[in-house]
Amino acid sequence: MTKQQLTQHILDKKSYLCVGLDTELCKIPKHLQLSPNAIVNFNKAIIDATKEYCVSYKINTAFYESMGAKGWEMMEETLHHIPDTHFKIADAKRGDIGNTSAQYAKAFFETLPFDAITVAPYMGEDSIRPFLEYENKFTIVLGLTSNKGANDFEMLQTGNHFLYEKVISTIASWGTPNNLMFVVGATQAKQISSIRKIIPDNFLLVPGVGFQGGSLKDVSDAGLNSSIGLLVNASRAIIYASDKENFDSEAAEIAKQYQVEMQDYLTGI
Amino acid sequence: MTKQQLTQHILDKKSYLCVGLDTELCKIPKHLQLSPNAIVNFNKAIIDATKEYCVSYKINTAFYESMGAKGWEMMEETLHHIPDTHFKIADAKRGDIGNTSAQYAKAFFETLPFDAITVAPYMGEDSIRPFLEYENKFTIVLGLTSNKGANDFEMLQTGNHFLYEKVISTIASWGTPNNLMFVVGATQAKQISSIRKIIPDNFLLVPGVGFQGGSLKDVSDAGLNSSIGLLVNASRAIIYASDKENFDSEAAEIAKQYQVEMQDYLTGI
Numbered sequence: 001m002t003k004q005q006l007t008q009h010i011l012d013k014k015s016y017l018c019v020g021l022d023t024e025l026c027k028i029p030k031h032l033q034l035s036p037n038a039i040v041n042f043n044k045a046i047i048d049a050t051k052e053y054c055v056s057y058k059i060n061t062a063f064y065e066s067m068g069a070k071g072w073e074m075m076e077e078t079l080h081h082i083p084d085t086h087f088k089i090a091d092a093k094r095g096d097i098g099n100t101s102a103q104y105a106k107a108f109f110e111t112l113p114f115d116a117i118t119v120a121p122y123m124g125e126d127s128i129r130p131f132l133e134y135e136n137k138f139t140i141v142l143g144l145t146s147n148k149g150a151n152d153f154e155m156l157q158t159g160n161h162f163l164y165e166k167v168i169s170t171i172a173s174w175g176t177p178n179n180l181m182f183v184v185g186a187t188q189a190k191q192i193s194s195i196r197k198i199i200p201d202n203f204l205l206v207p208g209v210g211f212q213g214g215s216l217k218d219v220s221d222a223g224l225n226s227s228i229g230l231l232v233n234a235s236r237a238i239i240y241a242s243d244k245e246n247f248d249s250e251a252a253e254i255a256k257q258y259q260v261e262m263q264d265y266l267t268g269i
Numbered sequence: 270m271t272k273q274q275l276t277q278h279i280l281d282k283k284s285y286l287c288v289g290l291d292t293e294l295c296k297i298p299k300h301l302q303l304s305p306n307a308i309v310n311f312n313k314a315i316i317d318a319t320k321e322y323c324v325s326y327k328i329n330t331a332f333y334e335s336m337g338a339k340g341w342e343m344m345e346e347t348l349h350h351i352p353d354t355h356f357k358i359a360d361a362k363r364g365d366i367g368n369t370s371a372q373y374a375k376a377f378f379e380t381l382p383f384d385a386i387t388v389a390p391y392m393g394e395d396s397i398r399p400f401l402e403y404e405n406k407f408t409i410v411l412g413l414t415s416n417k418g419a420n421d422f423e424m425l426q427t428g429n430h431f432l433y434e435k436v437i438s439t440i441a442s443w444g445t446p447n448n449l450m451f452v453v454g455a456t457q458a459k460q461i462s463s464i465r466k467i468i469p470d471n472f473l474l475v476p477g478v479g480f481q482g483g484s485l486k487d488v489s490d491a492g493l494n495s496s497i498g499l500l501v502n503a504s505r506a507i508i509y510a511s512d513k514e515n516f517d518s519e520a521a522e523i524a525k526q527y528q529v530e531m532q533d534y535l536t537g538i
Binding site: 022024060062063065066067068069070071072073075076091093094095096097098100101103104106107108110111112120121122123124125126127128142145146147148149150151152153154156157158159163166167170 | 334365375392415418435
């Protein structure tokens, strides 16, 4: 998917919501847990119920890998159920030396038809370039994350900047807004404005709204740009909205609440 | 496996060699490529041929994920062929917010019986703690890597230190030499001595000897400590030693050369 296509989907849906499929067997409704292929059935029901209100799904690879090869199959089956109209993100936080990163890029952009993958920046340019070489695919590099541990290294001072600022400004020069996005945590809304000055045109993927406590209004005020430039992810707040039989309609209801709020923030664009 | 057990295996074998199974279908001998389960058969032959000369195997997850769920099955089958006497490393470079890292830890320490996993440090403490909570398992955090991109961020100055020094000294305080190791590239032999001053007791996993050009002597001089504290990985130099029918005996021959050289360096310990 291209940046232009993604932007058009956002304008059509009046939503920049990404739904995170961090699915765990012990957290899905009890009546589903014992069914064969429970995780995939849950995911498919969530996708069917929420696709009207979101433009993207984010599959967190950890939750599937924890089940081994079978979990990887569930991830594939889930991925193939996501409509082509939706931007498909592998939240995988990969990154290694060049020839290994090339294998990860192959895994998520060729073997699996993801549109984007999250990548860790620590190992530098040759760890990121192989992902950027794919046309109409996006590399989403960790900038400033939403967790407490962000203070340990990302907020270190290097020269006149925080490490995360140096990471973002350096990596921005390796790609373009057409193939490069950044992860910026919603708990860091204050910093989003300053990040926007470094990268006015790149999309930001913002996790941490909902369970992690970030405010959608603050994130939108600081993050939206003239071509939108924002994907806001919510995972647990949506997919675990209810543990009853109506879990899917409840998930849809929460997704719709996000969408309605986003529609407001998009009015001024 | 405990640190004491690993050290004993090293003393018994007179080797601190780790063989990296970065296996690619297009690089294994032609006569194997068309056989069913070619990758696994190749890996098993390499393991059988080299196990006498090494104490550890490192499975690079990227090379298996690039083949999707089937690749993940190959990784599992390969892993189960490695003898219990050998330290099994998932070279996976994972790391995410706490609840997600817990899923990765489950994937590699419970669902799969690895002894250790490589982890990226960028996201800080809560991204690393879940791995450290497992008894008799090791978290191997990226310190200073062997690739060119190490210069981009790892070598940034922060306060009076390089970022990689700050990363190593900070993370060392979160674990002990009994559950925490660090990746230090062999191309950085000069820095290994200074890293040894920060962490005199932790094991170092050193990739980059062989194809990436690091010298085993330099690495050993700088890295060995009074309880050995060193695992040196070679991947392509060993597993692709020959593309002929005798690929396994040629791999064994190269592994043996490493072992014999290591035996020399161990004499003084």
